[in-house]
Amino acid sequence: MAYKIVTETLEQERSANRKSRNRSPQPKKNMTPSLSNDRHFERGARSILLRLAVFIILAANVLIGKGAGAEGYRFAVVIFYLAISIASVAHARFLPGRFRLKTLLVILDALLVALILHADILGGPTKGSHAVATTSLIVAFILLSDVGLTLQRRLVLVFSGIVLCAWAGMLAVVAARQPIAETAPFFAFVLNQDLGLIVSYGFTAFATYLLAKDHDRTRKEALLANRQRLNLSRFFSPLVVADLQEGSAALELERRNAVIMFVDLRDFTRFAETAPTRELASVLAHYRHLVSGTIFSHGGTVDKFIGDGVMAVFGQPKPMKDDADRALACALELVHALSNWKHQNSVAGLPAMNAGIGLHYGSVVGGILDSGCHSEFTVIGDAVNVAQRLEALTKNLSSPLVVSAALVKQLRQPAPPALWTMKNDVALAGRRLPIDIWYLQTEADDNGPPEETAQPGGAKTVLQRPSIPSPPFAAPEVGVADFPAR
Known part of the structure; x- marks a missing residue:
């Protein structure tokens, strides 16, 4: 019964997506x-x-x-x-x-x-x-x-x-x-x-x-x-498919700056160990469809699926000035969409799993990586590892989203309203230098008083402590914090 409900929900969402695409002025295959x-x-x-x-x-x-x-x-x-x-x-x-x-x-x-x-x-x-x-x-x-x-x-x-x-x-x-x-x-x-x-x-x-x-x-x-x-669209994002068909030089292996996103479900392994095959496939397909569709709608590309994990890139193969803004907007939309999906699963009698998202901006080597019998279009580098570690932090912080200060510095527009918490000098496993992070605080955040909590776009800090610095957010006045606009 639960499997049937989830399947019907997936079909309804696909139907809604097709209708919305048909209303778009851009030519679509529909x-x-x-x-x-x-x-x-x-x-x-x-x-x-x-x-x-x-x-x-x-x-x-x-x-x-x-x-x-x-x-x-x-x-x-x-x-x-x-x-x-x-x-x-x-x-x-x-x-x-x-x-x-x-x-x-x-x-x-x-x-x-x-x-x-x-x-x-x-x-x-x-x-x-x-x-x-x-x-x-x-x-x-x-x-x-x-x-x-x-x-x-x-x-x-x-x-x-x-x-x-x-x-x-x-x-x-x-x-x-x-x-x-x-x-x-x-x-x-x-x-x-x-x-x-x-x-x-x-x-x-x-x-x-x-x-x-x-x-x-x-x-x-x-x-x-x-x-x-x-x-090709079954395996690559729309931007990559267009470049593959055109033989674009953007597919050549080279170093560039990009935003890396990791999305992962918590406790999925435990669910996969005992779930029926069809139910497992349905839940995973619905989850991937939801995540990849949101990423594509914000101009990102799905680099790979790793079980219940999704690795996405913004700025590869073609970097844009607003990569950081689009990536953050995508992450916030995913937080909302995955929260709704969790509620739907709960109603359907399926495991209501939380999701964690990590975002980082940095230098990567991206393009077609030839390994003889198998070639892969991907990105590699320290930025990938950092994004993956940030996603892992979401569980310890009881937060759905963790972003690096490096990404925040690249924002060109004020971020959408959300309740953020800042942490300085956070150590990441396998990395020598610590980094500053911002993570999304939820109502279930019971980790004690944060160092500083701010509402992007000019909302006052919760703690009202003017002595606490708030880099990289530029505070125009005491107790007010904003995402810096470049």
Whole structure:
């Protein structure tokens, strides 16, 4: 039951995230079906306009055409074409994915053109001075354009192949019917006009085929690139995925300053030892989804997952001036989100685990680290170790968040309101030099009176002790402490 509740909660959150992304002005992959439908609608509208033009031409040909006994033939052609057009529009509207049905309709269009050509070439007495009527040429080219709008090279090949074969076959029949004495003048006429029309139509069809083929290749390349991006996004953050696809120089191994974040669940190991496999996987997946989504929304990258631990980086592969501000905002949002998640687990009957977050700003070596058979995009250096040690301090301090003074000094904007406590010269395991830290005080903080408690953004200190210094926060007046803005 608990597993079901957590799973439903996760699905609801994912659904809410998808809706929020769809409301964003930035293009997202969730908007792809909508854009595809818009393009499909535009192509359908153009196809209807072209078919309407052909219908008007054929109807006018019936009304103003001349020739004994030809009116019935022309009228039958119009009815045949109208039936094909209705079927084509219905197919595009209700059955757009049925390729075989579309192929059949294209074949019928080609046969219609053949019937129109037949009326001009073989519909009357065979003469060497015959010529294809303008109506036939216009209809043939318009319907070729209509097929070309599908951007499917097979349909273009089928349509143009039938029309050209029928056209050439009719001319061959006319040539066979000519008396031997008239053969030479007939071939001279064919080479001057009819053959030129066939060649022109053939070149147009070939160009349309090449365009459709080029579009098909471009579409496949785009789908492949999108598939690769989706595969990469399973393992890398969005910023890293973009650089990987572009082959950016930012991925090269080099030293730079960055903010390192460590997030870890307390008592998760104890829970993992006895929890059912599916329940364990569900809780861990929900936790990772929550943490990584928050990190991505603030422009950070997830370096790696280590069991229930998450290592994130702000400023890698591309450092920005507000890396520290975004990292701190992300950490504070995570404190709130993970607190809500803990409450949801408690209601669902699952272990309500606390989380600890450590933040530090410092020099790292980041990029693609090649180790032979396996390459890794990561960061290494003392800053990573310090951030991990700060996260470990959260348990001893009963605090959800510990940040280093080095990170606070990099803040360019006042931090969001929160109750902070400062400690000087804190020793970290495995590190020779101590550092100054600030940690987030909660209502459950029972560690005794802090050295100094301050509300970022100008709130008065709780202890009101002006003799206590408050570096690195610059105190503009007695008892007031602010994050320094650079």
